[in-house]
Amino acid sequence: MSENRILFAGDPHGCFANIITAVHQYQPEAIVLLGDYNLESPLEVCLAPIIDKTQIFWIPGNHDFDSVEEYEFLFSSSLVDNNLHLKVCDIAGHRIAGLGGVFAGRIWMPGDIPKWESKKHWLDFMPSNASPYTHLFNN
Numbered sequence: 001m002s003e004n005r006i007l008f009a010g011d012p013h014g015c016f017a018n019i020i021t022a023v024h025q026y027q028p029e030a031i032v033l034l035g036d037y038n039l040e041s042p043l044e045v046c047l048a049p050i051i052d053k054t055q056i057f058w059i060p061g062n063h064d065f066d067s068v069e070e071y072e073f074l075f076s077s078s079l080v081d082n083n084l085h086l087k088v089c090d091i092a093g094h095r096i097a098g099l100g101g102v103f104a105g106r107i108w109m110p111g112d113i114p115k116w117e118s119k120k121h122w123l124d125f126m127p128s129n130a131s132p133y134t135h136l137f138n139n
């Protein structure tokens with residue numbers, strides 16, 4: 001069906017049954033998986049029922065780095081070349097850009113004591129010319 005050219009699906013967290021069912025039902029030219037796979041086996045094994053039915057592309061999510069094993073099941077899979085992270089590709093007649101997510105503790109939890117107590121505290125330290133919208137958040 002021409003209206004079902006690309007199927008986007010994210011956050012399966014180890015359960016690919018709905019994605020597999022949707023591919024069988026809608027028969028898209030391609031699927032783009034949007035991260036957080038929580039793989040217990042290589043990606044191509046999890047998607048074996050649809051691997052010959054559609055093109056499979058993927059973008060890593062923040063939980064795809066939770067363990068070395070999960071990382072290897074994704075980045076060492078036979079689908080590794082279909083990783084869209086930091087790429088722009090033509091897929092089923094559309095240009096798709098991929099930007100994966102990574103949970104980096106040093107960013108979200110940079111130390112024992114947070115540097116900023118609140119958004120207002122952070123904004124109070126910003127230069128007055130930092131953004132024309134700063135005043136909107138300073139109330």
